[in-house]
Amino acid sequence: MSAGAGAVIPPAATPPAATRPAATPPEATAPNPTAPSDDDALLAGQAAARPDMTRDDDVPVGEEWHSPLYAMACRQFARAADVLSLDDEARTRLLEPRRSLVANFPVRMDSGDVVNFTGYRVQHTLTMGPTKGGLRFAPDLGFGECAALAMWMTWKCSLVGLPFGGAKGGVRCDPYSLSVGELERITRRYATELLPVIGPDVDIPAPDMGTGEREMAWFYDTYSQSVGYAVPAVVTGKPVALGGTVGRQTATGLGVVFAIESAFEDLGWSIEDRQFIVQGFGNVGSVVAHELHARGAKVLAVSDIRGAIANSHGLDIPAVMQWVAEHQYLEGFPEAEAVDGAAMLELPCDVLVPAAREEQITGANASALQCGLIVEAANGPTTTAADRILEDRGIVVYPDVFVNAGGVIVSYFEWVQSHQKYNWEATEVRERLRMQMQQACLRVTGTSEQLKTDLRTAALASAISHVAEAAHLRAIYP
Ligand code: NAD
Secondary structure (H helix, E strand, O other): OOOOOOOOOOOOOOOOOOOOOOOOOOOOOOOOOOOHHHHHHHHHHHHOOOOOOEEEHHHOOOOOOOOHHHHHHHHHHHHHHHHHOOHHHHHHHHHHOOOOEEEEEEEEOOOEEEEEEEEEEEOOOOOOOEEEEEEEEEEOOHHHHHHHOOOOOOOHHHHHHOOOOEEEEEEOOOHOOHHHHHHHHHHHHHHHHHHHOOOOOEEEEEOOOOOOHHHHHHHHHHHHHOOOOOHHHHHHOOOHOOOOOOOOOOOHHHOOOHHHHHHHHHHHHHOHEEEEEEEEOOOHHHHHHHHHHOOEEEEEEEEEEEEEEEEEOOOHHHHHHHHHHHOOOOOOOOOOEEOOHHHOOOOOOEEEEEEEOOOOOOOOHHHOOOEEEEOOOOOOOHHHHHHHHHHHHHHHHOOOOHHHHHHHHHHHHHHHHHHOOOOOHHHHHHHHHHHHHHHHHHHHHHHHHOOOOHHHHHHHHHHHHHHHHHHHHHHOOO
C-alpha cells in the first residue's frame, strides 16, 4: 500500500531483538577504510529523496538550504519514506521547507560602530498548526542548519502528538563575545524582522543553543510592543515571572532521562547499575548528568567545548555543577582527570549521551566507540555514515526526535498555559512529561518491530506517516 494517504502505524509492546543492545558494550573495531563517507551517502541519499537531483548536481537549482546537515536530514527522510513506500506527492510536499526568511540587519555596538547581523527563520510545514522551534545564536549558524533543524522539529512534534509544525531560526553571532546590551539590541531587531511570520498562533520561538529565558523575555516584549498588548503565548521558555511554565528550563534534560528510563524498562536494565558518558554540559547535558547521578548512575565523564573530565569511580556531578557555576568551564575541576573531548567519546561505557551539538559521531569515530547504547540528547549528533557503522556493530541508537522531545513537550504545556492564562503545578508538568515520553518510547519501539527497522527510521516513519496523512486530508490549495 502506498503511504501517501497516511500509513497508520499502531504501537507494539516490545522492541525487536534486532534493536536490543548487547549486554556488554562491544569492543572498538578498527576503522574501515571502505566504509561509505558521509559525502558518498549524501549524494546517494539526496538523489533518492529528490528525483530531480543527480550525482552531478552538487547544488541543484532551488536547493537554497544546501548544507551537510540539511542533506543528512534529507537522507533520513528518504530512508523512512522508502520504508513507508511514501508516494511521490507526499515526498514533494514534505521534504522542503514551506517558508523561509533571511534578514540582514544593522545593530549599533557598544563601541559606536554599526555591524550587520544575519538572522534566519525556517518553517518546515504549516500543515499541522502553528510552527514551533528554537532560536540559536551561534557564530557558524547558516540557512541549511536551520532548515534541517526545522524539519526534525516537524517530526519530533508529530511523534509526540503535538499540534505544531517544525521551525528553527536564529542569528549568526557569537553570544559569548557580546555584551548584554548588544545581545538585547540584536534580539529585539531580529524579533522585529520576524514580525511578518511569527505570532502566538503562527510561529512560536523557544530557546536553543546560545539563547535562554532572557532572550525570550526580550522577544516577548518586542512582539507585545508591536501589537500594543502583552502576548505571552508568542514565545515559550520565558521566565516564570512573565508567564513561563515551571519545569521548562530542565524539561529537555529531564525528558532525556525519562526516555532512558523507558528504554531501560524495555531492556531490563537499571540506571544505578550502568555507566554513562555525557558530551556537552550546557542546558541539556548538565541536567541529564545531574538527574542520572541523582538516580544512582555512575557518570564517568562529561565534556564541554574546551575538553572533558573523567573519573573511573564516577564524577560528583553536584560538585561539577558548582564548579561550572563559578568557573564557567569544566577545565580545572579538581577531582577528575582532564581528557581530550574527542577521546572521551571513545571511552568504554554502557550509554553515551551526546548532548552538545550536531555531527559528533561520524564515519571517522563510530568504529572506535565502546558503548552499548547511544541516547541522542543533541539534535543530529550522528551522521548517516556513522549510523550504518553502529548498526553493523550492534550499537543501538535512540534517536534525537524521540529522546530530546521533552523540551518541546513542556513548551507546548507553556503555550497552553499562556493561552489559557492558567498556571499548572510543577508535579503536573513533570508527570505529563513522563507520560508523553513513555508513550513516545512505545511508539518508536513498536514501529521498529512492525517495520523491522532501526529506531531512528521507525521514529521518523511514525512521525512522517502522521504528517503525510494530514497533508493528504487538507489536500492542495487552491
Ligand atoms: P547549550 O549552549 O546550553 O550547551 C551546549 C554545551 O555543549 C556546552 O557545554 C558547550 O560547551 C558544549 N559543546 C559545544 N560544542 C562541543 C563539542 N564539540 N564538544 C563537547 N562539548 C561541546 O546548548 P543546549 O541547549 O544544552 O543544547 C544542546 C543540544 O541539545 C543542541 O543540539 C540543541 O539543539 C539540543 N536541544 C536543546 C533543547 C533545549 O531545550 N535547550 C531542546 C532540544 C534539543
